[in-house]
Amino acid sequence: MELLDKLAILADAAKYDASCASSGTQLRDSRSGGLGSTEGAGICHAYAPDGRCISLLKILLTNACMYDCLYCINRRSSNVARARFSVAEVVELTLGFYRRNCIEGLFLSSGIIRSPDHTMRQLVEVARTLREEHGFRGYIHLKTIPEADPALLAEAGLYADRLSINVEMPTQAGLDALAPEKDLPGIRQTMARLRQAIEAPRVKGVRRFAPAGQSTQMIVGADSSSDAEILGASTSLYSSYGLRRVYYSAFSPIPDASSALPPRPAPLLREHRLYQADWLLRFYGFVQDEMPVGADGNLPLGMDPKLAWALAHREAFPVDVNTAGREALLRVPGLGVRSVERILVARRHSRLRLDDLARLRLSLAKVQPFVVAADHVPRVTDSVRLECVLPRLGRPGAQLELFH
Numbered sequence: 001m002e003l004l005d006k007l008a009i010l011a012d013a014a015k016y017d018a019s020c021a022s023s024g025t026q027l028r029d030s031r032s033g034g035l036g037s038t039e040g041a042g043i044c045h046a047y048a049p050d051g052r053c054i055s056l057l058k059i060l061l062t063n064a065c066m067y068d069c070l071y072c073i074n075r076r077s078s079n080v081a082r083a084r085f086s087v088a089e090v091v092e093l094t095l096g097f098y099r100r101n102c103i104e105g106l107f108l109s110s111g112i113i114r115s116p117d118h119t120m121r122q123l124v125e126v127a128r129t130l131r132e133e134h135g136f137r138g139y140i141h142l143k144t145i146p147e148a149d150p151a152l153l154a155e156a157g158l159y160a161d162r163l164s165i166n167v168e169m170p171t172q173a174g175l176d177a178l179a180p181e182k183d184l185p186g187i188r189q190t191m192a193r194l195r196q197a198i199e200a201p202r203v204k205g206v207r208r209f210a211p212a213g214q215s216t217q218m219i220v221g222a223d224s225s226s227d228a229e230i231l232g233a234s235t236s237l238y239s240s241y242g243l244r245r246v247y248y249s250a251f252s253p254i255p256d257a258s259s260a261l262p263p264r265p266a267p268l269l270r271e272h273r274l275y276q277a278d279w280l281l282r283f284y285g286f287v288q289d290e291m292p293v294g295a296d297g298n299l300p301l302g303m304d305p306k307l308a309w310a311l312a313h314r315e316a317f318p319v320d321v322n323t324a325g326r327e328a329l330l331r332v333p334g335l336g337v338r339s340v341e342r343i344l345v346a347r348r349h350s351r352l353r354l355d356d357l358a359r360l361r362l363s364l365a366k367v368q369p370f371v372v373a374a375d376h377v378p379r380v381t382d383s384v385r386l387e388c389v390l391p392r393l394g395r396p397g398a399q400l401e402l403f404h
């Protein structure tokens with residue numbers, strides 16, 4: 001098979017892994033004209049530790065796999081064309097795209113062939129060849145196979161910037177139903193080992209182990225797990241293994257799917273709400289029990305979880321932007337981490353008025369009903385304005401009586 005034919009198959013097969021890609025937008029491609037695609041095959045974007053957005057060649061080493069995870073297009077029983085790159089081919093492609101300035105790094109994953117050790121050894125060999133034989137300084141993200149020999153994982157971390165293991169389902173029951181060959185305790189044990197190496201004190205002259213840390217992905221909506229269960233699993237993964245990111249990937253049906261899977265895709269909005277909740281847990285001081293889940297354990301789809309929390313906790317508002325602490329300000333809908341920092345700095349010099357907040361580039365429509373400023377106390381008119389905002393969020397006229 002020609003290299004380009006392999007690339008077409010193995011870049012397309014890699015697009016199902018959302019753990020480095022932008023997601024949540026419309027599907028578009030250029031088959032009927034125009035330029036570009038949002039389908040995430042071939043080149044994806046990731047964020048470097050310093051916050052830069054970088055382009056990565058995103059491919060699988062092979063889409064053949066000895067496992068049979070029902071949600072996966074590459075599973076053993078799937079009826080798809082198979083291809084396999086050699087180590088030299090992946091190295092050649094990466095260097096070729098890199099020299100032509102198309103990419104800044106490589107995201108390499110793989111189906112499992114022959115054995116976890118055999119596959120992991122090949123992934124490591126790609127990274128080693130790039131680093132040691134070609135002096136490649138670009139970003140490398142390697143998928144890690146938890147069942148592989150710990151010595152291979154230790155070697156992978158010396159060449160890769162980031163390592164990741166996908167847990168895919170939040171519970172072992174979910175894995176038992178859809179991916180019986182996967183073992184959650186084994187995955188967690190490997191994550192613990194990686195954490196230890198990532199956080200080990202630096203030794204002068206020794207390459208730092210996976211400096212961009214480790215991440216994982218969970219599929220949303222392939223099993224019956226609720227948002228509360230998914231966020232519970234994420235919270236535990238962040239705190240136990242110091243993960244940099246948990247990525248959420250809304251389930252989309254695959255060809256010849258098992259009847260154990262839902263026939264329809266999970267709403268992309270659900271994935272988006274989980275990301276918003278994840279940020280509240282990591283950066284806004286919320287704890288898992290505060291997530292505004294309904295009786296079914298799911299977040300409301302029609303409203304961002306921070307607004308939903310605020311509407312359910314009217315006693316916490318209004319918050320005075322001139323006196324409130326950072327924690328209280330972070331809970332105000334419409335205020336992000338950066339805008340809170342800007343408020344804390346700006347109020348050292350004068351008492352803030354609504355105009356000052358507008359100059360800080362905040363959305364007054366969102367913020368006004370929840371804050372007190374030097375020239376503003378929320379009144380009925382603000383509640384009415386909020387009522388105007390809410391129908392756009394899919395929740396018409398929910399609380400005219402916010403503060404009154």
Ligand code: SF4
Pocket residue numbers: 065066067068069072073074075076110111112179
């Ligand atoms: S091990 Fe990975 S590639 Fe293989 S079937 Fe499962 S999810 Fe797919």
